[in-house]
Amino acid sequence: MKFAIVGAGNIAQLRRAAIEELPGCSLVGAYDIAPERAAAMAGDGTAFTSLDALMDAPSIDTVIICTPPDTHEEIATAALAAGKHVIVEKPMANSQAACLRMVKAARKADRVLTVGFNHRYFPAIKDVYQAVTSGAIGTLSHVRGYTGHTGLSEFGAEWMYSKDVMGGGALMDNGIHMIDLVHHLMGPVAGVCGKAMTKVWNLDRSEDNAYALLTGADGVVGTLGASWTEWKGYHFYIEAYGTQGMARAYYAPMRSTIITMKRPGAAPVKKNNFYLPLIFREKFKGWQSTAIQTFVEEMTDFQALVAGRTPTGHIARAEDGYRAIEIANAVYSSSDSGRTVKLKKDI
Ligand SMILES: NC(=O)c1ccc[n+]([C@@H]2O[C@H](COP(=O)([O-])OP(=O)(O)OC[C@H]3O[C@@H](n4cnc5c(N)ncnc54)[C@H](O)[C@@H]3O)[C@@H](O)[C@H]2O)c1
Structure with a gap:
């Protein structure tokens, strides 16, 4: 190609x-x-x-x-x-x-x-996705995620925190990945409520922190936070809880934990995954080496889509991109009105 x-x-x-x-x-x-x-x-x-x-x-x-x-x-x-x-x-x-x-x-x-x-192609996220979609953790109950970085010092240009260019603040920056991942794991979102705040950086309409509660059409709940005031540096995790276990991805360093059990409350079987080749590669070649690897996998899926073959199931289609922005905008609207915003089923 x-x-x-x-x-x-x-x-x-x-x-x-x-x-x-x-x-x-x-x-x-x-x-x-x-x-x-x-x-x-x-x-x-x-x-x-x-x-x-x-x-x-x-x-x-x-x-x-x-x-x-x-x-x-x-x-x-x-x-x-x-x-x-x-x-x-x-x-x-x-x-x-x-x-x-x-x-x-x-x-x-x-x-x-x-x-x-x-981020869908992070190995830890793929393992969480597999634990959810395979039924290994039982029936999905809720998903929660958080992403934070230190804010303005992270940005190389002013447009990166301009509402007019980005469409918002933390939710449209690092948060848009988290919205997408929560949506990717929990499935269709029917309602959104949340709060977006500008207390710390006092930027014009670009929030420095936002929190959201998403309700799924089938009763699954997702919660997420996006922050530009994570003073300890980059912090990122997503967790999925089911009737028979949980799965958690964390970055950086990349790791995941999958806990499964035969029935709710039965003896847990715990599996910790450490992605050592990735961690060593990042030590020498930086986080960029992980981003490149995710792009390789994403573009391999992309070629499959173009060729009419079935991709791996991780690639984000245009509709997913739209849904992520729709959810971010619903948080803004809920933050202003104090109400839950209902999302349309069809695009
Ligand atoms: N996937 C991720 O995790 C990730 C990470 C960082 C950035 N991004 C996204 O990638 C995009 C670019 O971010 P970046 O960090 O590379 O920014 P950047 O400022 O480093 O690069 C942007 C480039 O676009 C050029 N440009 C601006 N307007 C243009 C136009 N109308 N036509 C042609 N060129 C134009 C600029 O001259 C500049 O070279 C943004 O959408 C950003 O949100 C994604």
């Missing part, structure tokens, strides 16, 4: 490294509003000087969008209209309406549009 990248910044570097590891795949072009970045990214491929020129290039099968979220819709719809498949980085866009238009554009063009929820 021949890829082009739009937006040649930090995440694009990792995407390019992943393409280089994928058999039969190559990066054939790049575009960035900063031409020197496009040139550095494109390497032996074409550094396009306009988005239109990139869209007109027949050699490109798939466009990967790694620009700020307020530009995602325009680039994705142009690519889909030009007959390209699209991978768009998270969050899918900066508004629910934009995401909906992107979903519809992909359907109209009959092209594949997926969203970069690469």
Whole structure:
């Protein structure tokens, strides 16, 4: 598969490294509003000087969008209209309406549009997902997750905490991965209530902390928190509880615990998973090595989707990207009104 990248910044570097590891795949072009970045990214491929020129290039099968979220819709719809498949980085866009238009554009063009929820490919998360979907922990009761980092010092540019560009604060940044993971594990969400706060950084409409309670159509409950005031550094976990056990993923370092039992309260069987090759790799090559590996797996699934084969079940479709933004927006709306927001079943 021949890829082009739009937006040649930090995440694009990792995407390019992943393409280089994928058999039969190559990066054939790049575009960035900063031409020197496009040139550095494109390497032996074409550094396009306009988005239109990139869209007109027949050699490109798939466009990967790694620009700020307020530009995602325009680039994705142009690519889909030009007959390209699209991978768009998270969050899918900066508004629910934009995401909906992107979903519809992909359907109209009959092209594949997926969203970069690469945390689904963390080995610990895959083990939790397997414990839930296989029934190993019994019938799912509830899911809870949390993601936090230290906030403004994490960001390389002001747009990364701008409501106008991102569509929100912590919930649209690290939180959007957590919303997606809770949704991925618990299934369809019917109602959302929550609170978004701006007490610490006092940013204009970009929350520094948010908490949400999600109710599933079948009585499953999900709770999640997203924070930009995790003073101890990056903290991330997600847990699923069932009638016969629980499964927990934690990062960093990557680890998981799966506890199963024959009936509620019976003797627990505990399995701790330590992902030692990954942990050693990160020691020498940083967290980026894990991100690259998740992109390799995600793009392998992506190729299966394009080829009409069945992917592994982890890849996030356009509808998942839309749902995550819908849930984040429902938290904002619930935070303002103090009410539970009901979500529509169909997109
Ligand atoms: N999957 C993840 O965990 C993850 C992690 C970090 C960032 N992201 C997402 O990736 C995207 C990019 O983030 P980043 O950290 O790489 O940002 P970045 O600032 O490092 O790179 C963005 C690049 O886009 C370019 N750009 C801006 N507007 C453009 C336009 N209209 N057309 C073409 N190029 C344009 C900029 O010049 C810059 O080179 C964002 O959506 C971000 O949320 C995802």
